[in-house]
Amino acid sequence: MIDVQAVRNDFPMFKAHPELVYFDNGATTFKPQCVIDAVTSYYTEHTSNVHRGDYAIAAENDRLYDGARSSFARLLNCQPKEIAFTHNASASMNQIAYGLSRSVLKKGDVIVTTEAEHASDLLPWFRLQEDLGVEIRYLPLDSQANLDLTKAEACFDEKVKVVAVAMVTNVLGSILPIKELGKLAHKYGAVFVVDGAQAVPHMPVDVQELDIDFLSCSAHKMCGPNGVGILYGKYELLEQLEPIFMGGDMNARFQKAGTYELKHAPTKFEAGTPNIEGVLGAAAACDDIQAIGLEAIHAYEKELRSYALERLSALENLVIYNPDNAYGPIAFNAKGVFSQDAAGYLASRNIAVRSGNHCAKILHEILGTDSTIRASFYFYNTKEEVDRFVEAANDISLENAIGIFF
Amino acid sequence: MSDFESMLDDPQILRELIMDHYKYPHNHSLTDDMKYRKVHMASDSCIDDITVQSEIEDGVIKDIRFDGVACTISTASTSIMSDLLKGKTIEEAKAIVSQYMNMVDGKDYDADLLEEAVAMKNVYKQANRIKCATIGWKAIQQMIEESEAEHE
Numbered sequence: 432m433i434d435v436q437a438v439r440n441d442f443p444m445f446k447a448h449p450e451l452v453y454f455d456n457g458a459t460t461f462k463p464q465c466v467i468d469a470v471t472s473y474y475t476e477h478t479s480n481v482h483r484g485d486y487a488i489a490a491e492n493d494r495l496y497d498g499a500r501s502s503f504a505r506l507l508n509c510q511p512k513e514i515a516f517t518h519n520a521s522a523s524m525n526q527i528a529y530g531l532s533r534s535v536l537k538k539g540d541v542i543v544t545t546e547a548e549h550a551s552d553l554l555p556w557f558r559l560q561e562d563l564g565v566e567i568r569y570l571p572l573d574s575q576a577n578l579d580l581t582k583a584e585a586c587f588d589e590k591v592k593v594v595a596v597a598m599v600t601n602v603l604g605s606i607l608p609i610k611e612l613g614k615l616a617h618k619y620g621a622v623f624v625v626d627g628a629q630a631v632p633h634m635p636v637d638v639q640e641l642d643i644d645f646l647s648c649s650a651h652k653m654c655g656p657n658g659v660g661i662l663y664g665k666y667e668l669l670e671q672l673e674p675i676f677m678g679g680d681m682n683a684r685f686q687k688a689g690t691y692e693l694k695h696a697p698t699k700f701e702a703g704t705p706n707i708e709g710v711l712g713a714a715a716a717c718d719d720i721q722a723i724g725l726e727a728i729h730a731y732e733k734e735l736r737s738y739a740l741e742r743l744s745a746l747e748n749l750v751i752y753n754p755d756n757a758y759g760p761i762a763f764n765a766k767g768v769f770s771q772d773a774a775g776y777l778a779s780r781n782i783a784v785r786s787g788n789h790c791a792k793i794l795h796e797i798l799g800t801d802s803t804i805r806a807s808f809y810f811y812n813t814k815e816e817v818d819r820f821v822e823a824a825n826d827i828s829l830e831n832a833i834g835i836f837f
Numbered sequence: 838m839s840d841f842e843s844m845l846d847d848p849q850i851l852r853e854l855i856m857d858h859y860k861y862p863h864n865h866s867l868t869d870d871m872k873y874r875k876v877h878m879a880s881d882s883c884i885d886d887i888t889v890q891s892e893i894e895d896g897v898i899k900d901i902r903f904d905g906v907a908c909t910i911s912t913a914s915t916s917i918m919s920d921l922l923k924g925k926t927i928e929e930a931k932a933i934v935s936q937y938m939n940m941v942d943g944k945d946y947d948a949d950l951l952e953e954a955v956a957m958k959n960v961y962k963q964a965n966r967i968k969c970a971t972i973g974w975k976a977i978q979q980m981i982e983e984s985e986a987e988h989e
Contacts, residue, residue, distance in 0.1 A: 771884050771908040775963065787884045801906055802884055833855050833909055836959045837848035 457807030469715035473708035499714035515697035517660035521551040523647030528555035530672035538564035540592040547576040547600040550790040576605040598630035604759015634729040655716030659709040669696035678702035760807035765827035770802040772832035779835040780823035851956040858913035876976040889976035915973025
């Protein structure tokens with residue numbers, strides 16, 4: 432059980448905005464004091480670069496920075512050396528796609544993905560389609576972005592070299608059968624890449640049990656700072672993957688002739704001075720959500736979501752697009768009101784949700800609408816907040832949406 | 838204050854004006870006529886996606902049309918713009934556009950020139966919606982500039 436009131440006391444944002452209902456956690460999350468302290472401790476106690484200094488604060492800084500890998504290794508059940516820090520989840524996906532384009536992929540090879548993916552798991556592959564001539568195939572999804580596994584294998588043949596999917600889709604919150612998809616990918620000899628941005632902060636993800644080859648996620652969606660992405664890879668695969676950025680710290684030596692030798696993974700993926708304070712904050716966030724417990728977070732969010740869904744379903748002015756999914760955000764619209772107008776009205780009632788297509792721009796073909804409102808929860812949200820949200824949602828109308836301007 | 842001016846001061850009337858232009862936008866169809874200039878406004882945000890067309894000849898905006906998917910403010914502001922600027926000379930239109938841009942920036946403006954467009958006078962209070970209120974106006978601004986550049 433999560434003591435939500437106690438948890439909320441750790442988040443300064445709730446003190447600064449006691450009237451705000453924040454249901455935009457799919458976009459980013461609030462930060463607890465321990466994360467803020469971890470970030471500022473870098474500025475106040477051990478400012479120095481990493482992997483370069485011969486003095487005490489630098490050694491302490493190295494210990495904390497490299498120690499952050501252990502926090503994420505515990506979270507994902509992998510080895511610390513299998514965790515590299517990038518700048519965000521998009522950077523992690525670009526690294527994976529670029530690296531594979533330099534080794535595994537060639538013209539005519541197939542990338543299998545879905546139409547519910549976030550831009551970060553599509554555009555890096557789209558570029559390879561353009562540059563390298565790979566082909567993209569979409570797994571068949573139903574109208575709530577769930578995968579029918581019995582139909583999935585029809586997408587596979589010997590040309591499939593990469594399977595790249597989100598574990599939890601960011602608009603509809605469907606949970607893809609990752610373990611089974613991984614088996615399918617490996618049966619055809621493909622590399623299995625998982626976008627964990629909307630999954631890792633919210634539920635236990637065991638990369639070994641799921642047999643994931645590469646996984647990306649971002650710290651800021653799990654109460655950590657912005658500017659820190661996590662790239663997990665099986666160590667032997669990371670060793671084979673070419674880094675997208677070349678530069679400081681990631682090289683072992685280089686010569687005038689243009690020859691060079693890179694460091695081993697994970698350091699070879701961290702060219703230049705990293706976001707050190709961000710990584711320290713990310714580790715604090717990672718430790719914090721593990722202390723609360725990913726099982727407990729998942730169970731609590733499910734309960735909160737089903738409570739919200741039950742109450743929202745009773746409102747006649749709404750259309751809900753993913754009522755049957757047990758998890759994740761609720762995607763909806765108010766009848767006859769454009770999503771941004773409805774979100775604007777909710778904002779006037781101090782409720783923060785997101786409107787639009789949520790970076791999933793080809794999903795509309797599945798969804799049958801161009802844009803939706805997304806209410807996304809985290810473990811610090813409460814049923815009282817849901818009640819306030821439902822009350823305001825009940826009042827969404829075209830007239831009220833325009834009324835906010837007068 | 839004239840009747841018309843006092844009408845445009847009444848929030849209820851302005852609200853209905855926006856609603857009306859949203860539900861039944863004016864000049865809301867595109868043409869294949871090659872005389873028309875065209876601007877596709879879709880890059881500023883990932884939500885609004887509208888196309889504005891205009892026929893500008895001999896320094897006069899003879900016609901304005903638009904279509905696309907957009908919120909109330911984008912749709913209504915573009916619809917009002919199309920009514921207001923149609924038939925105006927480029928010089929008149931530029932003066933109106935400049936007053937409109939002042940208004941949505943929260944600066945002083947000449948309400949007489951803007952007529953129904955004063956319905957957008959409070960949008961500046963919702964900073965994230967300013968781009969909605971200007972999307973169609975920026976499109977016509979761009980087409981006016983293009984037309985002037987061609988005739989220089």
